[in-house]
Amino acid sequence: MSAARTNADAGSRWLGLYVLAYLVFLYLPVLLIPLFSFNNSIQAAFPLQGFTLEWYRTLYGNPALSGALANSLLIGVIAASGATLCGITVSYMDLYGRSPLAATISAVARLPILIPGVIVGISLLILINLIGLGPSRVSIVLGHILVALPTTVVVMRSRFAAIPKTVREAALDLGASDWTTFRRVMLPLSAPAVLSAFMLAFLTSFDEFIVVFFLAGTEPTLPLYIWSQLRFPRSLPTVMALGTMILSVSFVIAGFAEILRHRGLGAARRNPA
């Protein structure tokens, strides 16, 4: 018994070390970007040269960059709103609509996860050209709604499923209409998940490159701007400074989304109604 326990402890320790090594593998390449963004050299290599903020300085007053950033923010907010609206309604109808149509919509909404980005991109490219829209910001928004849709549906679906069925039934039995039940009971109860879905969709849109590559007209998003800069070795340090800022903001938003998600789950566990 005690020998087995010692064995298990040793196994657990080795596994713990492995997880640590894995985290180093996950983070080390990513953290090199902030490291070299302060390095006083064009070349990203050791030994580090002097410390500099020069690369950050070049980010300011760059109209192409601020234009791309504004585009990304605008497109991110609109696409995330669209994807979250679809995620809420699709999963709500899937769980409570009890119709084959609602189930089909929910299944198709999660389909883009099984389609490589390049195919999502070209299929939308054909579509937007057919309807005469052409590559534009509207096209990018449509593309990003598609890319974020599976995430928002999955997040909202698990949240709605975690709300006890009796809550909704009680509201309906007390005479609340469908709208009132949805707006006053179900939506507030899933508010943390709505915000979490929105933020995950926003991050997806903000970082998305593979689909947007086909849909962008003359107004690039931030990843497209970065892609265009990666061709020039001289602008790589600036890309790293920009990348550092994007990493920081992404980490903060993802952390916030995570806290909200846990608060939602915790509330569901504490108040099983």
Added chain:
Amino acid sequence: MSTIVAARPLPESRLSPGFRFAMLLPGGLVTFFLILFALGLVIFLAFRSNDGSLLGAGLTFANFVTVATDPLYWTVTLRSLVIAGLVTLATVVTAYPVAYYLAFHAGRRRNLLLFLVTLPFWTSYLLRVFAWKIVLAYNGVLNSAFIESGLWSEPTLALLNTPAAVVVTLAHAYAPFAILPIYVALDTIPKSLLEAASDLGARPFTSFRRVVLPNSMPGVLAAALVVFVPTVGDYVTPAMVGGPASTMIGTLIQSQFGKANDWPFGAALSVCVMLVIFCVVLVARGADRRFGSRT
């Protein structure tokens, strides 16, 4: 209690037509118009010949004949499958112990660790690929670190522009996709099952092989799919760290819609990729069912 509930009409039946319509509208528009109709267009275009117009002309199998007969497309398709397969294998095999630790050993640190392994996924994909480019470059981080530490006197490792660079970069990029589904599957295994196995005299490895592994297979298959699908069509990583020897099918599709300007042929290549993925999904479904029936 339950008889009282059952005696009333189900609340679901109360959904008014107006509510139903409004709630189905946004999702319906997006799924039918943006997903099904758009994919239908790709399939339609694949059977047209390129005459410079948007939807091509005529009705032809020529695109598929070219894909099937030109060795270039075979080579690239095969290479894409091999690279995507290696990425999937590497990602799932390295992710499994992490998911196992999270499910059985992490204790109070579980939520923090879960957050840490998924965090890189929310950072820019382009930047992560770029990070590997600066790690692997000839005058890059890895070679210069070895020189700095006195192990080598000059850059000796040619790492960039190899298929191996593509595999490592993609395995890094899709790691969280693999960890999460495996963790979820492992987490649903009742601990009593493991206790029963050890009470019945199974050694730890035996109970892992006969109890834990089969029960986690649905998660492993889900992870493999979520890694394989985006990988097989990727064109960014091969372009940035792969060099010409690692051209993948996504690169060819992208160039048909860009430089080559032969949309019907690009659509045909896309249809082939979708067919391959469809087959992979079917195989995964079949495997899933087999493992499902065993438990």
